[in-house]
Amino acid sequence: MEQPANHASAEFAERMRAFYDELKAAVSPESVSATAADRLVYSFDGSKQQGQAEVVVTPVSQDEAISTVGLAGKHRIPLYPRGAGSGLTGGAVPTERGIVLNLTRLNRIVEIDTGNLTATVEPGVICGDLDRKAAKHGLFYPPSPGSADYSTLGGNIMENAGGMRAYKYGVTRDYVLAQKCVLPTGEVFTTGSHAVKNVTGYDIARLLVGSEGTLAVMLEATLRLIPQPPAIGTVLALFGADEDALAAAQDIVSQPLMPRAMEFMNDAALACVRNYRDLPQLKPEANAALLVEADGPSLDDVREQLAKMMDVCRAHSPLSVETAFDEAERAALWDVRDSVSPAAYQLGDYKISEDISVPRSKCLEFVRGLKEIVKGYPDPPVVYGHNGDGTLHVTFMFDGQDDPRIPAVEKLVEEMFRLAVSLKGSLSAEHGIGLTKRKYLGIELSPVEIRLMKALKRAFDPDGVLNPGKIFPA
Amino acid sequence: MEQPANHASAEFAERMRAFYDELKAAVSPESVSATAADRLVYSFDGSKQQGQAEVVVTPVSQDEAISTVGLAGKHRIPLYPRGAGSGLTGGAVPTERGIVLNLTRLNRIVEIDTGNLTATVEPGVICGDLDRKAAKHGLFYPPSPGSADYSTLGGNIMENAGGMRAYKYGVTRDYVLAQKCVLPTGEVFTTGSHAVKNVTGYDIARLLVGSEGTLAVMLEATLRLIPQPPAIGTVLALFGADEDALAAAQDIVSQPLMPRAMEFMNDAALACVRNYRDLPQLKPEANAALLVEADGPSLDDVREQLAKMMDVCRAHSPLSVETAFDEAERAALWDVRDSVSPAAYQLGDYKISEDISVPRSKCLEFVRGLKEIVKGYPDPPVVYGHNGDGTLHVTFMFDGQDDPRIPAVEKLVEEMFRLAVSLKGSLSAEHGIGLTKRKYLGIELSPVEIRLMKALKRAFDPDGVLNPGKIFPA
Numbered sequence: 001m002e003q004p005a006n007h008a009s010a011e012f013a014e015r016m017r018a019f020y021d022e023l024k025a026a027v028s029p030e031s032v033s034a035t036a037a038d039r040l041v042y043s044f045d046g047s048k049q050q051g052q053a054e055v056v057v058t059p060v061s062q063d064e065a066i067s068t069v070g071l072a073g074k075h076r077i078p079l080y081p082r083g084a085g086s087g088l089t090g091g092a093v094p095t096e097r098g099i100v101l102n103l104t105r106l107n108r109i110v111e112i113d114t115g116n117l118t119a120t121v122e123p124g125v126i127c128g129d130l131d132r133k134a135a136k137h138g139l140f141y142p143p144s145p146g147s148a149d150y151s152t153l154g155g156n157i158m159e160n161a162g163g164m165r166a167y168k169y170g171v172t173r174d175y176v177l178a179q180k181c182v183l184p185t186g187e188v189f190t191t192g193s194h195a196v197k198n199v200t201g202y203d204i205a206r207l208l209v210g211s212e213g214t215l216a217v218m219l220e221a222t223l224r225l226i227p228q229p230p231a232i233g234t235v236l237a238l239f240g241a242d243e244d245a246l247a248a249a250q251d252i253v254s255q256p257l258m259p260r261a262m263e264f265m266n267d268a269a270l271a272c273v274r275n276y277r278d279l280p281q282l283k284p285e286a287n288a289a290l291l292v293e294a295d296g297p298s299l300d301d302v303r304e305q306l307a308k309m310m311d312v313c314r315a316h317s318p319l320s321v322e323t324a325f326d327e328a329e330r331a332a333l334w335d336v337r338d339s340v341s342p343a344a345y346q347l348g349d350y351k352i353s354e355d356i357s358v359p360r361s362k363c364l365e366f367v368r369g370l371k372e373i374v375k376g377y378p379d380p381p382v383v384y385g386h387n388g389d390g391t392l393h394v395t396f397m398f399d400g401q402d403d404p405r406i407p408a409v410e411k412l413v414e415e416m417f418r419l420a421v422s423l424k425g426s427l428s429a430e431h432g433i434g435l436t437k438r439k440y441l442g443i444e445l446s447p448v449e450i451r452l453m454k455a456l457k458r459a460f461d462p463d464g465v466l467n468p469g470k471i472f473p474a
Numbered sequence: 475m476e477q478p479a480n481h482a483s484a485e486f487a488e489r490m491r492a493f494y495d496e497l498k499a500a501v502s503p504e505s506v507s508a509t510a511a512d513r514l515v516y517s518f519d520g521s522k523q524q525g526q527a528e529v530v531v532t533p534v535s536q537d538e539a540i541s542t543v544g545l546a547g548k549h550r551i552p553l554y555p556r557g558a559g560s561g562l563t564g565g566a567v568p569t570e571r572g573i574v575l576n577l578t579r580l581n582r583i584v585e586i587d588t589g590n591l592t593a594t595v596e597p598g599v600i601c602g603d604l605d606r607k608a609a610k611h612g613l614f615y616p617p618s619p620g621s622a623d624y625s626t627l628g629g630n631i632m633e634n635a636g637g638m639r640a641y642k643y644g645v646t647r648d649y650v651l652a653q654k655c656v657l658p659t660g661e662v663f664t665t666g667s668h669a670v671k672n673v674t675g676y677d678i679a680r681l682l683v684g685s686e687g688t689l690a691v692m693l694e695a696t697l698r699l700i701p702q703p704p705a706i707g708t709v710l711a712l713f714g715a716d717e718d719a720l721a722a723a724q725d726i727v728s729q730p731l732m733p734r735a736m737e738f739m740n741d742a743a744l745a746c747v748r749n750y751r752d753l754p755q756l757k758p759e760a761n762a763a764l765l766v767e768a769d770g771p772s773l774d775d776v777r778e779q780l781a782k783m784m785d786v787c788r789a790h791s792p793l794s795v796e797t798a799f800d801e802a803e804r805a806a807l808w809d810v811r812d813s814v815s816p817a818a819y820q821l822g823d824y825k826i827s828e829d830i831s832v833p834r835s836k837c838l839e840f841v842r843g844l845k846e847i848v849k850g851y852p853d854p855p856v857v858y859g860h861n862g863d864g865t866l867h868v869t870f871m872f873d874g875q876d877d878p879r880i881p882a883v884e885k886l887v888e889e890m891f892r893l894a895v896s897l898k899g900s901l902s903a904e905h906g907i908g909l910t911k912r913k914y915l916g917i918e919l920s921p922v923e924i925r926l927m928k929a930l931k932r933a934f935d936p937d938g939v940l941n942p943g944k945i946f947p948a
Contacts, residue, residue, distance in 0.1 A: 115835030
């Protein structure tokens with residue numbers, strides 16, 4: 001083990017040294033790194049925020065993780081838990097001198113219990129890996145964030161990840177039954193139950209979901225699985241105007257129909273995709289698209305669901321409505337949607353991409369209001385996302401983090417958050433507050449609610465050791 | 475308004491008088507009662523625990539409720555929120571001198587938002603009334619406790635009610651999106667979001683679900699609805715032995731199949747039903763029954779689901795397997811199940827009826843263990859419940875609350891709780907801890923978790939005004 005870097009504060013250096021001495025006795029040397037490269041690489045996430053850890057601990061066992069958390073607590077050294085670092089709000093980025101706890105090697109799928117329809121996992125398991133393993137047993141883990149192929153379940157749980165299938169299946173929280181965690185005291189506790197029903201005391205298992213690593217460090221979670229739906233079908237509807245697409249979407253909701261996914265893309269999103277790759281299914285005259293997917297017990301049922309959804313689309317002047325049932329054809333329709341995020345990087349290498357949510361019935365009103373807000377701004381945002389559950393990703397692209405357009409856009413973003421909240425929505429649907437949104441917290445939450453949340457934080461972590469600087473305004 | 479009863483403590487009497495004086499200025503006289511009858515009637519619940527309130531406040535408006543809670547907090551007088559009083563663990567029963575806050579007149583369905591698939595309700599709305607009103611819009615509120623026709627949504631939310639349809643649809647918590655509440659400070663706050671996705675700060679909206687009125691008083695909740703399933707079918711399978719019924723049930727889970735309800739009844743349950751009413755569908759030689767119900771997009775689909783479930787039942791030596799699709803025929807099969815609870819009262823007028831849960835795959839193992847536990851006891855329990863989600867109601871009947879058999883049964887119940895927890899289950903699936911189970915809390919929860927829960931309680935209610943004496947051991 002290398003010694004950590006020098007510190008301005010002698011008192012902090014003394015605590016750090018004491019932590020380090022005890023850590024050496026508890027954790028294998030291979031689990032600890034203080035190289036300059038690791039201290040930087042593990043202090044960065046998908047938000048492109050950069051911190052600098054004093055030391056990176058990558059436990060190979062739950063015991064090593066428990067020791068590290070307990071010693072951080074004992075010596076009151078900030079500890080930043082981290083999975084794959086794909087978070088988009090800086091939730092894993094160290095804001096002060098401290099320890100990064102990289103949980104990616106705690107990556108066992110401990111059990112898939114086909115008799116109880118549950119999986120027990122460590123935090124470092126990749127979301128998509130669980131879903132694929134469950135599928136081998138005819139089971140399904142519905143939460144599917146865009147990052148499913150690289151983000152970890154620990155991160156998904158701590159940010160309450162959402163994604164594509166929330167319209168029908170809900171979010172990560174709806175699949176968490178139990179957790180095993182460690183507190184900064186070093187105490188390990190389990191909470192929740194392997195049974196579906198449990199109302200013994202307060203619901204700490206769910207309170208931890210979305211808590212962004214600020215209350216406890218998760219070592220294991222037991223997740224609910226459901227049977228795989230046997231049949232899936234997909235519709236791509238293209239429209240001349242985004243208002244038509246969004247009106248069709250809202251009519252699908254109020255039928256009521258229940259697709260498993262409903263994704264919207266605006267004109268700027270489609271323009272990016274067209275420049276990025278040649279997709280014949282994306283007609284040149286389309287200015288908006290709706291991708292709707294249904295699942296069900298049989299292909300007949302899915303065809304019937306899609307027929308109703310297409311009828312709704314046809315009442316809103318679509319340019320075309322196309323369906324697909326086999327996997328390759330469905331994937332071709334999804335290519336339009338899946339290309340948006342990479343395609344947007346043609347407009348710049350740095351993005352401000354928000355994840356507001358509104359009630360499903362308010363997407364059209366939100367987009368109208370957004371257009372008013374950005375009216376004077378020359379580069380209108382790429383707008384896309386899971387509008388079936390009321391989530392829209394509003395994305396502005398820039399040339400680097402010093403782009404002179406950024407201050408103006410930050411003002412627009414704040415107005416946009418106010419709009420979403422005025423429509424009874426939220427400033428974060430699924431990315432969390434982390435570092436980048438903490439200054440906006442008061443737009444959505446009242447002083448009373450913020451006070452309660454700070455009291456909850458103190459109940460778990462009175463010394464403020466776990467992921468300090470996150471969620472709450474500085 | 476009558477004055478409240480005299481008190482032993484002069485200091486308490488002084489606080490009570492000050493509360494009363496201020497209450498008179500804030501609340502209509504018709505909303506307050508201190509008659510001996512009301513003080514008794516509203517201090518009782520489905521557990522047959524009896525307390526005695528000093529005063530019963532029945533607000534006609536949210537403002538009256540807010541004033542009452544704020545004044546209780548100001549004068550540090552225990553306040554016991556209450557709905558229909560159908561709870562089974564004494565959650566609504568006053569344990570100390572204080573105020574009962576009867577919320578049954580806050581019973582507006584504020585909105586059914588068909589564009590957003592949500593309902594906003596006050597706490598006094600009857601659960602089944604919401605479901606019936608939603609059905610008129612083609613919508614469905616899945617949580618369905620046995621008390622659905624008389625219990626209130628406020629109580630359902632505060633106890634995280636479960637019921638018959640949790641196998642497929644989950645529990646009350648899974649349908650709560652947002653809440654408006656009042657703290658003992660008199661401060662009103664809203665938490666959660668009308669959007670499906672929301673990860674702005676800690677999940678207080680869900681933490682309040684199952685908190686048994688100990689953290690805040692709910693004034694309004696926004697609940698998620700889903701489309702009504704178009705077709706429903708029911709199977710009643712009778713068996714010679716409970717082990718066959720439970721083995722069949724576990725095989726249905728691990729197929730995997732997803733009925734919306736799966737209910738078990740043991741020999742003692744069926745014997746009670748036979749003595750209670752003449753049901754030709756309940757064959758005399760049956761010693762166990764399984765009622766399984768599926769829903770789906772079409773009758774064909776439901777028939778196909780039921781065919782698979784019946785195949786599983788047939789592999790476990792049933793005496794008979796019967797299906798029903800139309801409403802009257804389905805109701806006839808449900809009569810067997812619905813009669814268990816009233817029929818049990820033939821065995822006595824007082825019951826100890828628990829609601830343990832275990833992982834779905836452990837019901838058979840639990841029932842085997844239970845038989846060992848009660849081996850020496852002459853009156854074996856009536857065992858029934860939602861075994862599809864792992865919930866079993868173990869019910870002992872007595873002649874009054876002074877029946878000499880009760881102390882022995884309390885010991886058996888404690889052993890039974892230990893068994894459920896050893897199988898990774900819970901000592902309360904859906905009734906809550908309240909008053910009657912608080913002494914058992916430590917069987918399931920570790921000292922660390924209890925300490926965290928007490929700290930959460932202090933974060934919301936530092937003076938211990940809200941529903942004191944509940945959840946935590948005295």
